[in-house]
Amino acid sequence: MKLSMIVNPFTEENLQRAAQIGVSDIVLTYPGPGVQSLLEAKKVVESFGLRLTHLERKIPHLDMVHHLPGCDQQIEGFKTIIRNMAEVGMEVLCYNWMPDEDWQRTSCDVLERGGSRVTEFDSAQVGRNVTDADGRPPTPTSARKLWEHLKYFLDAVLPVAEDAGIRLALHPDDPPLPELLGQPRIMISNEALRRVADLAPSPANGICYCVGTLQPAGVDLLEGIRMLADKIVFVHARNVRGTAEHFIETWPDNGDIDMPAVIRALDAIGYRGTIRPDHAPSMAGEDNRTPGYEMLGRLFAAGYLRGVMQAVLSPAIRTQGRHRV
Numbered sequence: 650m651k652l653s654m655i656v657n658p659f660t661e662e663n664l665q666r667a668a669q670i671g672v673s674d675i676v677l678t679y680p681g682p683g684v685q686s687l688l689e690a691k692k693v694v695e696s697f698g699l700r701l702t703h704l705e706r707k708i709p710h711l712d713m714v715h716h717l718p719g720c721d722q723q724i725e726g727f728k729t730i731i732r733n734m735a736e737v738g739m740e741v742l743c744y745n746w747m748p749d750e751d752w753q754r755t756s757c758d759v760l761e762r763g764g765s766r767v768t769e770f771d772s773a774q775v776g777r778n779v780t781d782a783d784g785r786p787p788t789p790t791s792a793r794k795l796w797e798h799l800k801y802f803l804d805a806v807l808p809v810a811e812d813a814g815i816r817l818a819l820h821p822d823d824p825p826l827p828e829l830l831g832q833p834r835i836m837i838s839n840e841a842l843r844r845v846a847d848l849a850p851s852p853a854n855g856i857c858y859c860v861g862t863l864q865p866a867g868v869d870l871l872e873g874i875r876m877l878a879d880k881i882v883f884v885h886a887r888n889v890r891g892t893a894e895h896f897i898e899t900w901p902d903n904g905d906i907d908m909p910a911v912i913r914a915l916d917a918i919g920y921r922g923t924i925r926p927d928h929a930p931s932m933a934g935e936d937n938r939t940p941g942y943e944m945l946g947r948l949f950a951a952g953y954l955r956g957v958m959q960a961v962l963s964p965a966i967r968t969q970g971r972h973r974v
Contacts, residue, residue: 650912650915650916650920650921650922650923650924650958650962651673651674651922651923651924652671652672652673652674652923652924652925652926652951652954652955652958653672653673653674653675653676653702653703653923653924653925654667654672654674654675654676654925654926654947654951655675655676655677655678655705655706655925655942655947656675656944657678657939657942657943657944659677659678659690661693661696661697663944664693664694664697664699665697666944666948667697667699667948667951668697668698668699670948670951670952670955671951671952671955672699672951673699673700673923674699674700674701674702674703674923675694675699675700675701675702675703676702676703676704676705676743676925677690677701677703677704677705678704678705678706678707679704679705679706679707679708679730682726682729682730683733684733684736684737687701687704687733687734687736687737687739688737691737691738701737701738701739702739702740702741702923703739703740703741703742703743703883703923703925704730704734704739704741704742704743705742705743705744705818705820705857706743706751707751707781708727708730708742708744709723709726710723710727710744710745710746710750711748711750711783711785711786713727713798713802714746714747714748714790714795714798714799715748715785715786715788715790715798716790716794716797716798716801717786720798720801724802724805724806727744727802727806728805728806728809730742731806731809731810731813731815732809732813734813734815735813735814735815739815740814740815740816741815741816741817741818741855741882741883741922742810742815742816742817742818743817743818743819743820743857743883744817744818744819744820745819745820745821745822745836746795746799746819746822746835746836747782747822747823747834747836748785748789748790748795748832748833748834749782749783749784749785749829749830749832750782750783750784750785751780751781751782751783752780752782752823752824752862753770753778753780753782753823753824753829754768754769754770754778754779754780754940755769755770755771755774755775755777755778755779756768756769756771756774756777756779757769757779757780757937757940757941758937759897761897761899761900761903761930762900762903762930763933764933765900765930765931765932765933765946766930766931766937766940767897767898767899767930767931767941768780768897768898768928768940768941769895769896769897769898770824770895770896770897771894771895772826772894772895773895775829775830776830779940780940780941785830785832789831789832789833790832790833791833792833792834792835795833795835796835796844796848799835799845799848800848800849803848803849803851803854804849807849807851807853807854810851810853811851811852811853815853816852816853816855816882817853817854817855818855818856818857818882818883819836819842819845819855819856819857820836820857820859820862820885821836821837821841821842821857821859821862821863822834822835822836822837822862823859823862824862824865824893824896825837825838825862825863825865825866825868825893826866826893826894837863837866837893838863838866838868839863839868839869839872839873839876839877842856842858842873842877842880843876843877843880846877846879846880854880855880855881855882855883856877856880856881856882856883857881857882857883857884857885858873858874858877858881858883858884858885859884859885859887859927860884860885860886860887860906860908860911861885861886861887861888861889861898861904861906861927861928862885864888864889864904864905864906865889865891865892865893865896866892866893867892867893870906870911870914871910871911871914874911874914874915874918874920875914875917875918878918878919878920881915881918881920881922882922883922883923883925884915884920884922884923884924884925885924885925885927886901886908886911886924886925886926886927886950886954887901887926887927887928887929887950888900888901888902888903888904888905888906888908889904889905889906890904890905891905898928898929898930898941899930900929900930900946900949900950901926901929901949901950901953901954902953908953908954908957909957909960909961912924912954912957912958912961912962913961916961916962924954924958926947926950926951926953926954927941927950928940928941928942929941929943929946929947929949929950930946931943931945931946932945932946932949
């Protein structure tokens with residue numbers, strides 16, 4: 650089990666910081682079409698002794714989710730991304746089926762420990778969003794159609810992923826509500842994620858298990874890890890307090906999730922992938938321009954996860970890979 654990280658901004662200084670704290674794998678935010686940007690990123694990542702293995706966030710997908718006129722064109726673009734990743738030697742492509750494009754929050758300046766700033770979702774404030782989600786088409790798509798569209802997408806892209814040796818990892822909907830502003834949402838439970846895995850049996854059809862997304866929905870995280878053991882190929886770790894209707898993000902050691910229990914459960918299923926510190930508080934001196942993705946809080950989160958892994962993992966997994974945990 651290894652640590653991975655998005656570095657933001659993507660600079661040599663931040664890559665060096667990631668290497669210094671024991672990160673081994675770098676997660677790249679989608680840089681746009683073409684393989685050249687991936688090749689350039691790989692070169693600088695490897696110059697710090699790190700590996701460029703994962704790609705996620707901001708991958709165009711709304712036409713596919715809602716089966717709009719540009720659906721097949723976006724699918725072809727997704728296939729190209731997979732092939733480009735394979736050319737560069739990457740491993741995991743994390744995507745989502747959120748019908749409003751990406752995660753949403755109603756505030757980004759709630760005060761947490763020591764005056765650090767965290768994000769909040771409050772259903773009473775729905776309609777106000779402070780993240781970079783692009784929104785959704787004006788006409789809602791039914792839950793039944795969302796499932797049909799996902800099946801269409803998986804049937805089209807999984808053969809390409811299998812051939813390329815790239816594993817797809819589906820991220821749950823954030824916030825995990827069954828409906829948001831009149832638009833149904835389907836990826837909000839362990840059972841839904843298992844249904845995805847069974848929808849298109851393939852070694853390339855995997856799950857990104859994001860504990861901070863699922864916890865507010867009242868999901869049993871440990872049971873979910875066991876239920877999805879054969880399909881979890883990526884893990885996002887952040888902590889939260891509250892319910893799906895109203896929650897805040899917290900420091901990783903200061904929320905409702907028992908993070909050591911999560912790591913033990915992953916150890917018990919023999920998980921060998923990476924764990925990425927997800928959203929974290931913005932600290933003193935940071936401008937909070939990218940809520941949840943400022944660098945200092947996520948450096949702490951990575952160190953915290955590394956310490957938990959060192960404390961609870963079995964020796965065989967603790968020493969796996971290039972970097973000892």
